[in-house]
Amino acid sequence: MMASSRVNLLKAALGTFPAKFCGQSTRNTYVFQHVVVPPATPPGQTQRPPTEKQDFQKYELIEEETTTPAGPISVILLEDVEGVGHQFDVVEVDREIARNDLLLTRKAQYASPFDLKYYGDLKERMKDELAKRVRIPFEWLQIGRRLQKMVVPLTVSMDDAWTLNKGIVVASLRQIGVDVLDGAVHLPVEAISGPNFELEARLIRFYIVINKQYVIPMIGRLSHISADESKQALYPDTDKAITSEQLRKFGLVPETPYFHKSADIDDNFGVFDFMKARAKKV
Amino acid sequence: MNSILRQFSTLSVARQLHSDARLLANPSSVVLIQNRGRKRALKASISRQEKMERRLKREEREAARKQYNFMERIQIRRMKNLLSPSQQYPGRYVADDEAELPDAPLCNVFIREDVKTQFYSITDALKMHRELQQPSMYNNPRAPLKVRFELNMDTERATKMVSASSEIVPIPNPFKHNEKRTILAFAAKPELQELAVESGAEIALGPDMIKKIIKGQFRIDDYDFCVAHTDMGSTILPLRGILKTRFPTKINGGFGDDLPGAIERFKSGVKVDIKPDPVFPQWGLCEPVIGRLHMPDEEIESNLHAIIDAICKHRSPALGPFVNRAVLMTIPGTSFAALDVSKYLPVATEEEIEKLEKRKTGKKKKKEEKAVEQKVAEVDELLAVM
Numbered sequence: 001m002m003a004s005s006r007v008n009l010l011k012a013a014l015g016t017f018p019a020k021f022c023g024q025s026t027r028n029t030y031v032f033q034h035v036v037v038p039p040a041t042p043p044g045q046t047q048r049p050p051t052e053k054q055d056f057q058k059y060e061l062i063e064e065e066t067t068t069p070a071g072p073i074s075v076i077l078l079e080d081v082e083g084v085g086h087q088f089d090v091v092e093v094d095r096e097i098a099r100n101d102l103l104l105t106r107k108a109q110y111a112s113p114f115d116l117k118y119y120g121d122l123k124e125r126m127k128d129e130l131a132k133r134v135r136i137p138f139e140w141l142q143i144g145r146r147l148q149k150m151v152v153p154l155t156v157s158m159d160d161a162w163t164l165n166k167g168i169v170v171a172s173l174r175q176i177g178v179d180v181l182d183g184a185v186h187l188p189v190e191a192i193s194g195p196n197f198e199l200e201a202r203l204i205r206f207y208i209v210i211n212k213q214y215v216i217p218m219i220g221r222l223s224h225i226s227a228d229e230s231k232q233a234l235y236p237d238t239d240k241a242i243t244s245e246q247l248r249k250f251g252l253v254p255e256t257p258y259f260h261k262s263a264d265i266d267d268n269f270g271v272f273d274f275m276k277a278r279a280k281k282v
Numbered sequence: 283m284n285s286i287l288r289q290f291s292t293l294s295v296a297r298q299l300h301s302d303a304r305l306l307a308n309p310s311s312v313v314l315i316q317n318r319g320r321k322r323a324l325k326a327s328i329s330r331q332e333k334m335e336r337r338l339k340r341e342e343r344e345a346a347r348k349q350y351n352f353m354e355r356i357q358i359r360r361m362k363n364l365l366s367p368s369q370q371y372p373g374r375y376v377a378d379d380e381a382e383l384p385d386a387p388l389c390n391v392f393i394r395e396d397v398k399t400q401f402y403s404i405t406d407a408l409k410m411h412r413e414l415q416q417p418s419m420y421n422n423p424r425a426p427l428k429v430r431f432e433l434n435m436d437t438e439r440a441t442k443m444v445s446a447s448s449e450i451v452p453i454p455n456p457f458k459h460n461e462k463r464t465i466l467a468f469a470a471k472p473e474l475q476e477l478a479v480e481s482g483a484e485i486a487l488g489p490d491m492i493k494k495i496i497k498g499q500f501r502i503d504d505y506d507f508c509v510a511h512t513d514m515g516s517t518i519l520p521l522r523g524i525l526k527t528r529f530p531t532k533i534n535g536g537f538g539d540d541l542p543g544a545i546e547r548f549k550s551g552v553k554v555d556i557k558p559d560p561v562f563p564q565w566g567l568c569e570p571v572i573g574r575l576h577m578p579d580e581e582i583e584s585n586l587h588a589i590i591d592a593i594c595k596h597r598s599p600a601l602g603p604f605v606n607r608a609v610l611m612t613i614p615g616t617s618f619a620a621l622d623v624s625k626y627l628p629v630a631t632e633e634e635i636e637k638l639e640k641r642k643t644g645k646k647k648k649k650e651e652k653a654v655e656q657k658v659a660e661v662d663e664l665l666a667v668m
Contacts, residue, residue: 104664139388139389140389143389143391143392143393146393147391147393155419155420156418156419157417157418157419157420157421160416160417160418160421161418161423162418162419163418166416167413167416167418168419170413170417170418171410171413171414171416171419174410174413174414174617175414175617177395178391178392178393178394178396179387179391179392179393179394180391181387181390181391181392182390184390184391208391210389210390210391211389211390216417225419225420227420227421227422227614246522
């Protein structure tokens with residue numbers, strides 16, 4: 001730990017990692033070109049020495065190969081890596097990530113001809129097992145994680161009668177920057193209506209379905225609003241994460257997202273009851 | 283009391299004697315700096331520590347000064363005095379900041395900051411606002427709709443920007459705007475003047491008042507717009523500089539035979555104010571109210587079209603798009619939806635592009651032409667001599 005911190009300090013101080021400290025050789029490749037093209041050697045004669053004329057020794061730098069970025073490297077993933085790919089996939093990854101993370105931690109292997117064949121054969125042998133695995137697309141996982149952290153303020157009127165419906169939830173989500181294009185929101189079966197100040201700041205469980213396949217449990221908090229500014233109420237801080245104690249107060253439990261086998265979760269699926277039953281089992 | 287004081291004084295004397303003795307024992311530790319003569323206080327030297335402190339302070343000040351270059355310091359001074367309205371909510375759209383984000387959402391659910399700005403059609407934007415303003419939520423289904431236009435105010439000259447203007451644009455589908463509009467009518471005949479006042483003009487003036495306005499005896503700043511009858515003719519031309527964008531012309535519909543109609547159009551028209559940003563001169567803002575939420579979508583769309591046409595007349599389309607982004611909002615409200623107005627923006631014709639090119643290279647070309655002409659003249663002279 002001490003040695004690595006000292007090394008990091010050195011790195012920061014020097015800016016680069018010189019060869020004498022890491023024991024590895026460094027190499028810079030320069031591509032030069034004659035400024036004055038020397039005359040072609042006639043056949044049968046020996047080449048004129050470059051020291052004969054000054055012009056023969058004049059070179060200009062065309063390219064310093066070391067400065068051009070090397071580009072991504074092709075690796076075979078040995079396990080499912082989020083954001084990169086699935087097991088046995090041959091992917092192009094950023095060189096730094098490959099060298100510092102994937103290859104060192106044995107999550108990936110260089111895509112050498114031998115390893116390509118070896119892992120290709122292994123993939124064939126493990127085909128059935130791989131097919132059984134549940135693979136959730138990375139974008140859905142990312143969105144799911146972000147959504148689960150949010151507490152959506154469900155803005156409802158202080159003056160007019162309302163019943164919590166999809167429209168209110170979708171509009172409230174839009175206010176905090178989340179757009180649900182097809183209205184795939186599933187609410188509790190028991191209708192919640194108001195205005196009812198006993199329900200103010202109540203936590204409500206609802207579900208969002210991504211691409212009819214991935215169900216994400218979300219929390220909403222009822223907040224009565226009014227266009228009349230004199231009636232404004234103070235709302236609790238929504239930046240903090242909801243604790244399980246707070247959930248228990250409203251009869252809720254922490255839940256995890258559910259990935260369905262096929263993309264057929266629609267309005268008739270009964271998402272709310274299904275997730276409730278699933279939460280009870282857990 | 284006296285005995286205590288005496289004890290204390292003897293102690294201090296003893297201490298002094300002790301320190302003096304130490305000093306005398308080690309004479310090299312004694313540093314005697316004496317200033318004698320005139321201006322003793324001014325010549326007093328400072329200790330090494332004091333010198334170090336002063337040097338550090340000086341270096342800090344130098345570093346703080348060198349942090350920004352001249353133009354940056356001007357910018358910082360401007361920003362301290364003023365707040366840029368373009369940067370206040372919902373801010374300015376900069377396409378480069380979103381270059382790395384995906385163009386379209388990848389799923390049916392997306393977080394707005396993870397995707398590029400989505401431009402909606404007016405129908406979709408209105409639907410979103412109507413959902414929010416429904417009786418169950420904000421309960422304002424007749425909310426006034428405003429469009430916040432972010433404008434690019436630069437012209438072909440680097441130091442010249444599009445100037446601020448205020449005008450009333452007649453719209454095809456008027457709506458109740460609850461604004462008090464004061465209209466000034468110019469008519470030669472007293473009957474027409476009466477008619478103008480009956481139709482809704484604040485006041486009607488004849489040709490005799492024009493000189494008074496020019497002299498400054500009659501204030502016209504309070505009036506939002508002016509309307510003139512054709513019988514006034516060219517007598518109102520001297521007022522063009524005073525009235526500026528409020529001047530009635532055939533193009534804006536303020537000059538004509540039908541005074542009541544014109545007054546009605548301007549009473550129900552939309553006030554369009556183009557305001558340049560005080561901090562960033564190349565940016566501008568315009569926030570006209572284009573309708574009400576309960577109006578049909580087609581009416582709002584046609585109103586928007588008319589307003590965009592009027593706004594875009596202030597800058598040549600050959601310079602590029604005048605509108606950076608148009609955002610639909612309600613009053614009051616903070617939610618907004620970016621509108622796709624590309625089909626309403628004027629397309630530059632070839633003539634306009636050529637005109638712009640000529641204006642840009644006009645001076646250079648003139649110099650070249652002059653030089654060519656001179657040479658031709660010299661050659662002709664030589665030939666004549668030969």
